[in-house]
Amino acid sequence: MSLLVFGRTGQLARALQRQEAVTALGRAEADLLDPAACAAAIHAAAPRAVINAAAYTAVDRAEQEETLATRINAAAPAAMAQACAARGIPFLHVSTDYVFDGSGDRPWREDDPVGPLNAYGRSKLAGEAAVRAAGGRHVILRTSWVFSAEGANFLTTMLRLSETRDSLSVVADQLGGPTPAAEIAATLLRMAAALCAGQGGGTYHYAGAPAISWAGFARAIFAGAGRDVTVTDIPSSAYPTPARRPLNSRLDCAKLRADFGITPADWRAGLSAALELLEA
């Protein structure tokens, strides 16, 4: 019995496949727009645990497509969690810092009040509620600012922009923890093993450290990649987007350390590793 992963092409799905011989289902095998098909895929595979690494992640586009985003980010995980509960196997789901409203100046804890500012955040929050409501053994791992050498993420966006630009304006008032996809994959695999061995579960935060602004992250990317791009700090108000984003996106990861002995990765090491891969 292997681990079943929903998602094959995304950042996290790829990292999971690289680290363990999981069965990964792409869109063609299991479309999250068809929740019943996702449940059927779990029953057919009879895995020892299920990790959902698929999601609707286009934050700005979600403002126009909230119904679609909610089907993928909430109805599908609901069906997956129910199927897992029925089979008595653990379900591991991934959520986001965007369930919080970004107020205050201390890192968010798992039991802090949520208040998403945008449609993507609302769809992910609905997914969390559905996974809990299914009543099975589960983990909801909230992470933030995921990056890797592949796929659509802030790192690959910055490198693409640096091909044609020698200066960029980047928001400096949104703070969070950039998180390497490989570290989330490793964490989920450790948690899956623990859950299969009977250890609890629940909602946990896992984000890279130390916290930084998007502008600071951009500077680290250009320094690491040896690209001569000048980054100018701007406030969020100077970078209008369809979706509002939280200012304080920092996640307090103490609970994961206490319960599972897992410490947040330093994103600077993950950045170096990703840049090395990109240069190879």
Ligand SMILES: NC(=O)C1=CN([C@@H]2O[C@H](COP(=O)(O)OP(=O)(O)OC[C@H]3O[C@@H](n4cnc5c(N)ncnc54)[C@H](OP(=O)(O)O)[C@@H]3O)[C@@H](O)[C@H]2O)C=CC1
């Ligand atoms: N990216 C980020 O910065 C953050 C992500 N997260 C969460 O982490 C998890 C992993 O995200 P990440 O790997 O970055 O996401 P990506 O955007 O890299 O990948 C999304 C994956 O979901 C798949 N997918 C989307 N729609 C469907 C569908 N209808 N049916 C089947 N598969 C579908 C995509 O497949 P296809 O290639 O076919 O489109 C792709 O494999 C998600 O739960 C996300 O919400 C949390 C915090 C930050």
Ligand SMILES: Cc1cn([C@H]2C[C@H](O)[C@@H](COP(=O)(O)OP(=O)(O)O[C@H]3O[C@@H](C)C(=O)[C@@H](O)[C@H]3O)O2)c(=O)[nH]c1=O
């Ligand atoms: C390209 C660009 C972006 N920005 C800003 C916009 C935004 O506030 C910030 C990051 O841009 P992105 O579009 O990469 O961010 P975004 O897509 O909102 O990233 C989020 O994705 C979802 C899936 C999550 O769950 C979150 O944790 C988070 O990672 O940088 C600039 O200021 N200048 C720029 O040139």
Ligand SMILES: [Mg+2]
């Ligand atoms: Mg994005």
